[in-house]
Amino acid sequence: MLKLLKLMKSLWWQLIIVFIFVALQTILQLQLPGYTNEITAQLSQADPLLGPDMNFILMTGLKMLGISLLGFAAAIGQMVTNASLMANFGKILRSKLFKQVQNYSISNINKVGTSSLLTRINSDTRVLQTFIFMLTRTAIMAPTFMVVGTLKLLQINPMYTSIILIGMPIVLIVIVVTFKIASPLFSLVQEKLDYVTLLFREGLTGVRVVRAFNQEEREFRFFDKANRSMTDVNIKVGKIMEFVNPIISVIFNIAYVSVFIVGFMLFEQSGDATNKILFSQTIGAAGYVNSIMMSFLMLSFIFIMFPRSAASAKRILAALNLEPEIRNNVNALPITEIEDAGVVEFKNVLFTFSDNQHPTLSHISFTTKPGQVTAIIGSTGSGKSSLINLIPRFFDATEGQVLVNNIDVKDYQVNDLRTKIGFVPQQAVLFSGSVRDNLRFGKSDATDEEMIEALKVAQSWNFVKKKEGLDTMVSQGGKNFSGGQKQRLAIARALVRKPNIYIFDDSFSALDFKTDIKLRTALSNYAKNASVIIVAQRVSSIINAEQIVVLDEGKMMGIGTHAQLLSSCLVYQEIVKSQMDKDEIEKTMQIEKDVLAFEGGE
Numbered sequence: 001m002l003k004l005l006k007l008m009k010s011l012w013w014q015l016i017i018v019f020i021f022v023a024l025q026t027i028l029q030l031q032l033p034g035y036t037n038e039i040t041a042q043l044s045q046a047d048p049l050l051g052p053d054m055n056f057i058l059m060t061g062l063k064m065l066g067i068s069l070l071g072f073a074a075a076i077g078q079m080v081t082n083a084s085l086m087a088n089f090g091k092i093l094r095s096k097l098f099k100q101v102q103n104y105s106i107s108n109i110n111k112v113g114t115s116s117l118l119t120r121i122n123s124d125t126r127v128l129q130t131f132i133f134m135l136t137r138t139a140i141m142a143p144t145f146m147v148v149g150t151l152k153l154l155q156i157n158p159m160y161t162s163i164i165l166i167g168m169p170i171v172l173i174v175i176v177v178t179f180k181i182a183s184p185l186f187s188l189v190q191e192k193l194d195y196v197t198l199l200f201r202e203g204l205t206g207v208r209v210v211r212a213f214n215q216e217e218r219e220f221r222f223f224d225k226a227n228r229s230m231t232d233v234n235i236k237v238g239k240i241m242e243f244v245n246p247i248i249s250v251i252f253n254i255a256y257v258s259v260f261i262v263g264f265m266l267f268e269q270s271g272d273a274t275n276k277i278l279f280s281q282t283i284g285a286a287g288y289v290n291s292i293m294m295s296f297l298m299l300s301f302i303f304i305m306f307p308r309s310a311a312s313a314k315r316i317l318a319a320l321n322l323e324p325e326i327r328n329n330v331n332a333l334p335i336t337e338i339e340d341a342g343v344v345e346f347k348n349v350l351f352t353f354s355d356n357q358h359p360t361l362s363h364i365s366f367t368t369k370p371g372q373v374t375a376i377i378g379s380t381g382s383g384k385s386s387l388i389n390l391i392p393r394f395f396d397a398t399e400g401q402v403l404v405n406n407i408d409v410k411d412y413q414v415n416d417l418r419t420k421i422g423f424v425p426q427q428a429v430l431f432s433g434s435v436r437d438n439l440r441f442g443k444s445d446a447t448d449e450e451m452i453e454a455l456k457v458a459q460s461w462n463f464v465k466k467k468e469g470l471d472t473m474v475s476q477g478g479k480n481f482s483g484g485q486k487q488r489l490a491i492a493r494a495l496v497r498k499p500n501i502y503i504f505d506d507s508f509s510a511l512d513f514k515t516d517i518k519l520r521t522a523l524s525n526y527a528k529n530a531s532v533i534i535v536a537q538r539v540s541s542i543i544n545a546e547q548i549v550v551l552d553e554g555k556m557m558g559i560g561t562h563a564q565l566l567s568s569c570l571v572y573q574e575i576v577k578s579q580m581d582k583d584e585i586e587k588t589m590q591i592e593k594d595v596l597a598f599e600g601g602e
């Protein structure tokens, strides 16, 4: 919690203003019982014949009114500055979280979970904000009330102080017990909220699937169950908290009444039936006991909120402190000293996901060559995506080495490494904005000509041109484009970069046969000196690759050209057989030639 409070450092002047307002408010409020005292003293000591000095009472009353108004103004000032302090604190917290999450490695995100990160940035942050709001107000007010009140009580008569001395520990016990019981429940509430968010997200993103399979009922049942379970915990917490208020309230009232009992006892002791001073003292003491108890009530609010805030603070801190699994190498070579040869090499790589026992990849060794296509083929789940994810260091090889331009990827600055690679992930992700914005993801200073060229190579210029060219808007998640169009825009984004290494993860399977060929041909011109790594499921997409790596259950079953593998690699033969017969292959190669002869590259 303290660590998070440190984030408020830059807000120190706002904090000071809040404190000044609170101090002002406190001092003003503490003036009031003194004046009440004066009035009651005036009343009780008044001459029986002339009556009390009305002028004096009126003046004192006016003073009290003035002080109250000033206190009111201070309270408003406090509220306004405090609200802005709270908002700014939330902003800092959220941007810290966002920045940290951007630095997460893929396995970090998998570990925490997207939904949990979302609740952390929303709900947990808000809980902390409210806590800060209460805390800044109470931090000064409550202790001041308590100390000044106690001193004044001692001044009047130490007997009154005993009431506080008995009352306070009881309230304290109530608060501590609640804290103990409620604390774990509050953590639980946030966890349940994570789960509800997760289901809600799945229900939203998967809405088509849910409808297509008529599973609305089932989805709703799951959601309802999670929702109810969260509500149950909430009710439980609420019940506990509801007990606290009346108990404290009763203790307060007993304390208040005790003042008068003590007053009565003192009155009896004095044996003077006309002791009017004692009367005004008792009224004054009641005022102070009241404000002390009030400050205690405020503190108890803080304590009630504390378990929940502590739980949220813990969750936020955990997200902030999660070490990115992919660490930047501090001794990395300056990028200018690395020759940009455009070569990727796998040296006996073994890779195991942190939550798996068995390696997903083993004994992977091959080298790409500039100007050549290296294809990776294998059934789904054979480890193709895992393999290429090692190149930009989305994950780190468990054993062996991955080298880019003859240097171990772990010896690069991560950002430097990634600028060397044009990466097209299996899932095409576009961002809301224009096509131009999306392409500039690849290269921030790309000119329109460069972008149009990339779009042409990616066979997307035709459909982009028909809309509004580079200014065509891409809606959230690229929903206004078809799967194949999205895929091609994602390819264009990687092409704009003009790196010497391209990686396409199953990027061509969403394309029709002809577009596939045209794109690959255009690409071979565009990326003449680059290593191109193509992950594919369709043999036809890679039939002309200079080398084909065949993967099966994470192992390399063969490497070579189509012709070589066809004669030597059993797994490759199976793949080919399952997709096309011999005639078809020959036909495919023929069509490919025809298309090229007829249309040329775009």
Ligand SMILES: Nc1ncnc2c1ncn2[C@@H]1O[C@H](COP(=O)(O)OP(=O)(O)O)[C@@H](O)[C@H]1O
Pocket: 110, 353, 355, 356, 360, 378, 379, 380, 381, 382, 383, 384, 385, 386, 387
């Ligand atoms: N994030 C992950 N955590 C744990 N296991 C994973 C993860 N991603 C993939 N796997 C496992 O690794 C294997 C290979 O997956 P993947 O590389 O995606 O295959 P492909 O791309 O060839 O279809 C699969 O068996 C899958 O269950």
Ligand SMILES: [Mg+2]
Pocket: 384, 385, 386, 426, 506
């Ligand atoms: Mg894959």
